[in-house]
Structures are given as structure tokens and as C-alpha cells.
Amino acid sequence: MMRPNSHSIKRRSSHSTEREFGGTLGATCIPIFLPLTVLYLISVSRSPEASVLRWPPLLPSTSHLWDPLAPLLLLGWIALHTFLYLLPLGKVSEGLVLRDGTRLKYPINGFHALCISVVLLMLLLWLGAPLGYLFELLLPLAVCAIGVSFLLSFYLYIRSFWAAHHALALGGNTGNPLYDFFMGRELNPRIGNFDLKYFCELRPGLIGWVVVNLGMMMKEVELRDSPSLAMILVNSFQLLYVADALWNEEAVLTTMDIVHDGFGFMLVFGDLAWVPFTYSLQASFLVVHPQDLSALGATAIVALNGIGYYIFRKSNSQKNQFRRDPTHPSVSKLETIATATGKRLLVSGWWGLVRHPNYLGDLLMALAWSLPCGFSHLLPYFYVVYFTVLLIHREARDERQCRTKYGLAWDTYCRRVPYRIFPYIY
Ligand code: NDP
Secondary structure (H helix, E strand, O other): OOOOHHHHHHOOOOOOOOOOOOOHHHHHHHHHHHHHHHHHHHHHHHOOOOOOOOOOOOOOHHOOOOOOOHHHHHHHHHHHHHHHHHOOOOOOOOOOOOOOOOEEEEEOOOHHHHHHHHHOOOHHHHOOOOHHHHHHHHHHHHHHHHHHHHHHHHHHHHHHHHHOHHEOOOOOOOOOOOHHHHHHEEEEEEOOHHHHHHHHHHHHHHHHHHHHHHHHHHHHOOOOOOOOOHHHHHHHHHHHHHHHHHHOOOHHHHHHHOOOOOOOHHHHHHHHHHHHHHHOHHHHHHHHHOOOOOOOHHHHHHHHHHHHHHHHHHHHHHHHHHHOOOOOOOOOOOOOEEEOOOEEEOOOOHHHHOOHHHHHHHHHHHHHHHHHHHOOHHHHHHHHHHEEEEEEEEHHHHHHHHHHHHHHHHHHHHOOOOOOOOOOOO
């Protein structure tokens, strides 16, 4: 007998009932706790002892939190990327089919935006702009990014009440204002053709992260005349990661963030504040805590990042290729299992090794980004620890969604590929 799945139940009722991220309590505490965490971690990274476990915790002095230049720079940066988004560069791609049967169009020009940003930054450096001043501006910039995240999330929440019912995300439409504000009610909020979620996902924050890193490197040059090997590695690894994401921008159209999650505080804050200001902690840590890195140590770290990147890229490309064209010669010979939806699941190749090989590669890279910072402090390892928790939680969310989508076929896949992320461990 056919079991009705939770999606069909939700489609029939006007409100979704499923709660994630700790329900209303999580949705109330996270928007308070995470912004404070960002400010706390930036303050700790630049303090001489850089101790995350210090008691009482190190609180930033209020005079360090504000600089009138910060809102100007932040809004100017968002305006620049809005302009670059609207430039008729690159191709236009269609997203997946929506619940009303339509497909939205998206400009694939994020890599152009990155290249233009890098050229502009080089020009600024050549003109003698003091990019190292970003080190002093980090806290005020983070405060402004947090402010923008709240304002944008309020706007998104309010405007969602004018959206058609089929345009609401299945998960962020519970009727509880705190929870829906956090999860996001509307799936693809747009102003004309300008897609707010797609824009925020990979542009101002992600490219902003590269700029913050470069600012930290220039600060190091100001202080010690040349960048350290550790700083060069951190900058290069993270630039590669951002460039890769933007080069493969089209792949974001099939991710959980775009396809499933509404656009609310969780994604807005993650994109605009969390990514640029916590993913750059290693670079800001290195400004105040220089590290000596041996040639052998550096080679081993480069190798680790290379292996992680290889697994991450190959596995993501294999699945994307398979989903786009299962008859393509690079994937047509892979073993698959059928599902009731008509889609097939890969059970050999990278997706036969573990159920999330892309997460495994991502985590190996995360470790390689921390190792140049040495072993004297915990703070540079914050990213690996946080990212492990995030990906384990994300894997569980994805698993729930796949079980709902694929039912018995998903169970068969799990039996065939028993490990989730780490072979023989988890
Ligand atoms: P994934 O790319 O892992 O996609 C999961 C989906 O893939 C499933 O919902 C399912 O969708 C499909 N799938 C799962 N198993 C199979 C299979 N065996 N065969 C075919 N299709 C399968 O999603 P994410 O968005 O979580 O991750 C994308 C990348 O982004 C990852 O590399 C991740 O590490 C990275 N990431 C980075 C973050 C950061 O902050 N740096 C944050 C989050 C993610 P369907 O069947 O419907 O196609």
C-alpha cells in the first residue's frame, strides 16, 4: 500500500508542521547567539592570548564596534555586486522545476564578478589604498553585516505575506513568526528578475571573504614587510575554494539551499555575516600570531588540501553530471539503483564510497586551512569543528529529505553504502 509522504501532506495543508534547528527555541536563540559568536571570535582572534576558552570571555569594547566607514564600504560592496549581477555577462540557466511547474532563470556570471572584483582590488593596491586597514575595520564591518542581515530578513518575512502559496518554502511556513522568520517563508524571493537568495548565496559574502583575507595579508605586510608562508597558504586555499564555487555556480541551482530552504535569517545571516567573518578567522589570527612553517610541513598541508579538493570536486562533478545527463560517457557505466520517482541513485563511483563523499573532501580541506596556524591555539580550528557539526547536521537533514523522496530505494542505497561521510568510521 502506498504511504502518503510528508510533502504531499504539507501540500494539502496550508501550514508546514515539521520543525528543524531546535524548533521555536532554536529559532529564537540562534539569531541572538550566532551574531554574538561572530563578534566574540573576531575579538579573540586578534587578542594576544587568542583563547576561546578564557573565562570571563573576552568582550569587544564598544569603541571597537563602530566606524562610519564600515556601512559605506559594506553598502558600496553590495551595490557593486548588484551591478555585476545585472551585467549581461555569461550564460543564463534554468533552475529546477518549481511546484507550479515553472522554472526560474538565473545569470551564471559569479565567476566574472570574482574576476572583476580581483582586478579592482589589484587596481586599488596599485593606487596605494591601505587594504590592511580592513584589519581595524573587521568588527565594525561585522556589526554592519549583522545589521543588514536582520533588516533584509525582516523585509523578506514581511514581503512573503504577499507571495502566492505555491511560492512558499515547505519548511518555513508554520505560522509561528519566530520560526518562519528564521527559516524563511518564501522560496525564491525576487525583485523583478533579481533573485535575492541566489545573489546572496555566492556573491557579496563569499567574495567578501576573499577580500577580508587579502586585507589580513596586507596588514601582515604592513607589520612585517612580507606575507608569511602560512598566510599565503591560507589565502591561496580559500581563494581556490571560492573560485571553484563560482566557476561551478550553476551547481548551486540544485542544492538544498536553493531548492528546498526558504530565504530567511538562517541563510541571509550565513551568507552575509557568518561566511565572510568567521571563515576568515585563520587569516586574522595569523596577523597577530605569526607562525613558522617548515617546507616539509607546508608541502604536507598543500598535499592534504589537494587531496581534499580532488575528492570534493570529482564527487560533486560526478553527481552533477549524472543528474544533468545520466547517459554521458563519464557516468553512464556507473552502477545505479532505480527509485519510484524515475530518478536513479548512484551506488558506485564516488557515491558508492560513502553517502556524502563531497562532505569528506570539504572537511579535509577545512583541516588543511587550519594547520598553517600551528597547534598552539584552538581558535584556528574553530572552522573545522563547526564545519564538521554543520555537515553532520546537514547530512541528517538531507537523509530525511531523501528518505521522504525515495522511500525504499533510499533504504537499499543506505544498505549498499553504509557509511555517511567517513569510510569505516561514520
Ligand atoms: P549535495 O551536493 O551533497 O546533494 C545532496 C543531494 O544529492 C541529495 O538530496 C540527492 O538529491 C542527491 N544524491 C544523494 N545521494 C545520491 C546518489 N547516490 N546518487 C545521485 N544523487 C544523489 O548537497 P549540499 O548542498 O549539502 O552540498 C553541496 C556542496 O556544498 C558539498 O560539497 C558541500 O560540502 C558544500 N557545502 C559547503 C558549505 C560551506 O559553508 N562551505 C555549506 C554547505 C555545503 P536528488 O536525488 O534530488 O538529486
